[in-house]
Amino acid sequence: MRPFTFERATTPEEAVSAYAAQPHARFLAGGTNLVDLMKLGVETPEHLIDVSKLPLNEIEPTPDGGLRVGANVRNSDLAAHPSVCRGYPALSQALLSGASGQLRNQATTGGNLLQRTRCPYFQDLTAPCNKREPGSGCSAVRGVNRDMAVLGHSEHCVATHPSDMAVALAAYDAEVEVLGPEGVRTVPVAAFHRLPGDTPQRDTVLRPGELISHLTLPPVPAGARAAYRKARDRASYAFALASAAVVVALDGAGTVRHATLAFGGLAHRPWRARTAEEALIGSRAEPQSFARAVDAELEAARPLSDNAFKVPLARSVAVHLLTTLTARADDTPNSAAGI
Amino acid sequence: MIPQRTATSSTVTLHVNDTAHTVTVDHRTTLLDVLREQLDLTGSKKGCDHGQCGACTVLLEGRRANSCLLLAVAHDGAHLTTVEGLGDEERPHPLQQAFHERDAFQCGYCTPGQIVSGVGMLCEAAEGHPSHATPGSVLQRATGAPAELDRDEIRERMSGNICRCGAYPHIVEALEDVTEQTLRRTDGAARRTEGVSA
Known part of the structure; x- marks a missing residue:
């Protein structure tokens, strides 16, 4: 690890100013990913600005019935908060399916969104990687690519985004609030992470020196049910091979009137399945129509040499989730029961 | 500036x-x-x-x-x-005692981490934190009541502690032995002396 200087910011504005004065800086919050990447030599900041003590720890209701979450709220606290468990169960489930108890206690909401890919070539300084060293090439595209992307990837990068939380947030239409040198702006979570294109070194649309301050969750449509489901190589403490978050509501006649679906483990960002959603809305709530909608989305998949299995896996995760969530009309609304 | x-x-x-x-x-x-x-x-x-x-x-x-x-x-x-x-040899923590009684280790290298993690995990459960093993219907009730820990819950909540010897079955038994009440009494005292609110 390279030596670095250090300061602790006491207000978000002070943190943003500190970055402007130290361009080779990184913001440090929980550190569960950044410190690891510094040990590996992937991240080599000259200066750390500690933002972990900023007063961004609140989970508050918004006037319209949503929820506003401070960037420093720990993953374990967000997952266990009664308003999240009751109102946004897919978010709780996504958080609880990620990492370990120790890591969730330390990792923050903002940091979870900003975690880097776990592509082994990205973490290996001896291997070419366009994300780590632009122009050096992609080792994964024709290398060991079982865990890599099947949607939205490019010749330059086939990495996936590892967050479970972000997938649920994308399905709930959450927004990211960021503070930068030019003030505050908001970005939908579904548009916060980028596709790699020919600039895979940029994971997100965040501009240099911008700091995530909050997340905002809009109110969930009345009567909607939601859940997160994750397929992985072992029962716990593993990244998703494929995962899905669904928020779905039916009308009295068993027709889908609201549906959002986001996939994890398939792309460089949480994959909002807009094509599937369009097909779902107005269709009968039955497995055949769910399968048709999900298939329409996954037609765009372009698997690599070792990961064709992800397409049917994602299909079955999503169809099962939709089927389970719409199967029992007598459940409580916004239910995660049985998932 | x-x-x-x-x-x-x-x-x-x-x-x-x-x-x-x-x-x-x-x-x-x-x-x-x-x-x-x-x-x-x-x-x-x-x-x-x-x-x-x-x-x-x-x-x-x-x-x-x-x-x-x-x-x-x-x-x-x-x-x-x-x-x-x-705890120490004269006055071990109940979970240290349980690891000893259940023979919940082989080489012992992971054991301190298992025990500290176990103490933290039992506190989280006592505070009502859900886990990935918690059924959706229970998660969504969010009563704040202490989580009931069956073996699936213990294994899920302890998945951040690897034991290369594979002593997991006895580790789970040791954790089952230690009741929430015991931990609340001993660790609650430790927390108070640190000035940390539960």
């Missing part, structure tokens, strides 16, 4: 097992390395040094965390409990 920072080391105070230690650390130093190299508290183990194995688990402000991923410079004033602070 923000002053330019030039120092790459700092002096910090850490409250470890109710004792304050003031140490000067290179900014690159983790809490795990301070504990082991500067404070001679070698109970916390360095396994993977990347937050994956859990051998370095400590309680930070009463909550379990991987000390190998915590920079000491960012934790000036922090309160830590290590395995040495849970």
Whole structure:
């Protein structure tokens, strides 16, 4: 690890100013990913600005019935908060399916969104990687690519985004609030992470020196049910091979009137399945129509040499989730029961 | 004007097992390395040094965390409990006693991390935290009541602690033996002395 200087910011504005004065800086919050990447030599900041003590720890209701979450709220606290468990169960489930108890206690909401890919070539300084060293090439595209992307990837990068939380947030239409040198702006979570294109070194649309301050969750449509489901190589403490978050509501006649679906483990960002959603809305709530909608989305998949299995896996995760969530009309609304 | 920072080391105070230690650390130093190299508290183990194995688990402000991923410079004033602070040979912590009675280890390298993680995990459950093993219907009721820990719950909640010897069956039994009431009594006292609210 390279030596670095250090300061602790006491207000978000002070943190943003500190970055402007130290361009080779990184913001440090929980550190569960950044410190690891510094040990590996992937991240080599000259200066750390500690933002972990900023007063961004609140989970508050918004006037319209949503929820506003401070960037420093720990993953374990967000997952266990009664308003999240009751109102946004897919978010709780996504958080609880990620990492370990120790890591969730330390990792923050903002940091979870900003975690880097776990592509082994990205973490290996001896291997070419366009994300780590632009122009050096992609080792994964024709290398060991079982865990890599099947949607939205490019010749330059086939990495996936590892967050479970972000997938649920994308399905709930959450927004990211960021503070930068030019003030505050908001970005939908579904548009916060980028596709790699020919600039895979940029994971997100965040501009240099911008700091995530909050997340905002809009109110969930009345009567909607939601859940997160994750397929992985072992029962716990593993990244998703494929995962899905669904928020779905039916009308009295068993027709889908609201549906959002986001996939994890398939792309460089949480994959909002807009094509599937369009097909779902107005269709009968039955497995055949769910399968048709999900298939329409996954037609765009372009698997690599070792990961064709992800397409049917994602299909079955999503169809099962939709089927389970719409199967029992007598459940409580916004239910995660049985998932 | 923000002053330019030039120092790459700092002096910090850490409250470890109710004792304050003031140490000067290179900014690159983790809490795990301070504990082991500067404070001679070698109970916390360095396994993977990347937050994956859990051998370095400590309680930070009463909550379990991987000390190998915590920079000491960012934790000036922090309160830590290590395995040495849970108990000793004369007065072992109930979970240490249970590990002994259940023979819940083989080589023993992961054991301090397992025990500290177990203490943290039982507190989380007592505070009503759900887990991935918690059924959706229970999760959504969010009553705040203590979580009931069956074997699936214990295994899920302890998945951040790897045992290369595979002593998991006895580790789970040791955790089952220690009731929430026992832990609340002993760890609640430890927390109060640290000034940490539950």
